[in-house]
Amino acid sequence: MKKNLLVMMLVFLLTILAACAPDRAEETTPDDDGEDGTEVTEEAKPEKLVIWEDIDKSKDWLPAAIASFEKEHGIKVEFKELNMADKIRDQLRLDGPSGSAPDVVTLPHDQIGQVVIEGLIQEITVDDTVLKTYSESSVTAQMYDGKLYGLPKATETPVLIYNKALMEEAPKTMDELYAFSKDFTKGDNYGFLALWDNFYFAHGAIAGMGGYVFNESSEGLDRDDIGLNNEGAAEGAAYIQQWYKEGLFPKGIIGDSGGAAMDGLFNEGKVAAVMNGPWAFQGMRDAGIDIGIAPMPILPNGEQVKTFMGVKGWHVTEFTENPYWATKLIEHLSNDENSKARFEAVSEIPANVALVDDPIIADNEGAKAVAVQSQYAVPMPNIPEMAEVWGPMATALQTLATGKAQPQEALDEAVKSITTNIETNHPAK
Structure with missing residues (x-):
């Protein structure tokens, strides 16, 4: 009698434990390696x-x-x-x-x-x-x-695109491209054009000279560490301004209509090379231009152009x-x-x-x-604070392009605006 009672109690306890066990949404499959005969757990298939x-x-x-x-x-x-x-x-x-x-x-x-x-x-x-x-x-x-x-x-990232009828091969350095442009730029013809009043493109020179948007920390991008007005950034901005000062870029490629103006000049065969992205390749070919494509030439400081990707x-x-x-x-x-x-x-x-x-x-x-x-x-920085960078940097670059400000002055003002906008629109956690 006692033996039967013990058996009945054991069965009852096992039933309770089974009912309380968590539901399993997984199924087991043999381990791919099969070396030790173990099995891995794989979730149930939808x-x-x-x-x-x-x-x-x-x-x-x-x-x-x-x-x-x-x-x-x-x-x-x-x-x-x-x-x-x-x-x-x-x-x-x-x-x-x-x-x-x-x-x-x-x-x-x-x-x-x-x-x-x-x-x-x-x-x-x-x-x-x-x-x-x-x-x-x-x-x-x-x-x-x-x-x-x-x-x-x-x-995708910007590269150098050139007209093979006007430029035999891509220059290896920006110094070579600059010398070519000085010689080629006459009237409506230009040796090289870039939308350097647009921070997306200008970042390549600014970062290549030592600037940065947000510094990288162990936890990701640090919104409070902005390097757009450091010494390297100012050198990059001065390099950009040089092309405008010397008349190597036309006044018509500043602002919102700059992209269309640059594309039009290139597709008309008046520009030897441009800085642009892969989205532009087919339109150039459709315009009948035999294009060559190469990575961006090396900057005067010996560093790569650090384009946005x-x-x-x-x-x-x-x-x-x-x-x-x-x-x-x-x-x-x-x-x-x-x-x-x-x-x-x-x-x-x-x-x-x-x-x-x-x-x-x-x-x-x-x-x-x-x-x-x-x-x-x-x-490109993927934190929400990046939204506050584009406007002030565009303003700074356009004042440089038109000669209305010096590099350090323009960048200091931009960073001041960026910092204020971040503090206002993105309260610290």
């Missing part, structure tokens, strides 16, 4: 994942990448296209709270800080072997406050119910095979280090130049 890709950027590569993911993991994947510059972020703000947000989105890296603060995307965790797939600077661009929020998809990335939304599989999906989308296929389809240069030497990049003059220049480039 029926479907949803991607938002940039408009007109999915054709001829994304369906194939999805098909291979579906075949490997047995998870259905759907996608739709939305404008990356603003529509994806704005739509995510609406669809997230309503429960209809996607699992994966693509965004430009300079939006990361703001969308993290708004709770639209989440931190991801991947193996170091995955991170080594991409250039260090492109991974840095996907980080905010020391945490990783995406994987790189494509990079933009990085497009894949991100896991805060609203997904399947962050594990969404992360696996972005690893798949950005692997070497799919990044190569995406480049072939849309001509956006991947951040994958293994592809720099691949013939598809190495034999493509424009892609190679962007890939090489990206090694020296600086990711």
